[in-house]
Amino acid sequence: MGDDPASRVYVNSKKKACAEIGIKSEEYALPAETTEEQLLELVQKLNNKPDISGILVQLPLPKHINEETIINAIDPSKDVDAFHPMNVGKIMIGNFDFLPCTPAGVMELINETGIDVAGKECVVVGRSNIVGKPQAMLLLHKHGTVTICHSRTKNLAAVTKRADILVVAVGIAEFIKGDMIKPGAVVIDVGMNRLENKKLVGDVHFESASKVASAITPVPGGVGPMTIAMLMKNTVKSAIIQSEK
Secondary structure, eight states: OOOOOOHHHHHHHHHHHHHHOOOOOOOOOOOOTTTTTHHHHHHHHTTTTTTHHHHHHHOOOOOTHHHHHHHSSSSSGTTTTTHHHHHHHHHHHTTOOOHHHHHHHHHHHHHHOOOOTTTTTEEEEETTTTTTHHHHHHHHHHEEEEEEOOOTTTTHHHHHHOOSEEEEOOTTTTTTTTTOTTOEEEEEOOOOOTTSSOEEOOOOOOHHTTTTTTTEEEEEHHHHHHHHHHHHHHHHHHHHHHOOO
């Protein structure tokens, strides 16, 4: 809804990925003044449409729309973002169909690198419902010892320096510096911030952090492409679930 430039970039990336792997995508670009009732009607229409496997509402929505109301209206079996309370609950108990795309992408990166999470000190900086909280749960499911940090954490650097695996998702450009990282740690930067000079940077100061970490994700090109890959994975899984109904 509306004309958020970041949303446009994300939507285009998702459409391109769908085209690459043979998923049909339908875009509903609605004007900012669309009412909540009209948006709910569209969600219901897509819930009932048999050839639609997954539904994704690009956030943020305009202020007059209650995001929670819209997310709750999506059929949980078509909720490829895994934001519906039913899917969030399933993640808590470890019996899930879908995972939120960014935390799932982070786990895939860790798995592909051959790093065993079990027994490791894992620190997640950020506690959002989209990344921080589910990320902590996924690391916990893999037997990591997990600490969640946030804006009220005291002596943050002392906590981040304990981390064998550090996941940063605070939305503050280059917030975590090299001297806040344990030598040899695995650092995963979920941030995406644009500086005044238009350069894209993460939440980690890459130059100083890369001298200390044993592995670190770049921005751009690290977690972002993984997020889209996991969205495609969720959509394929959703199609299988629909076909079995």
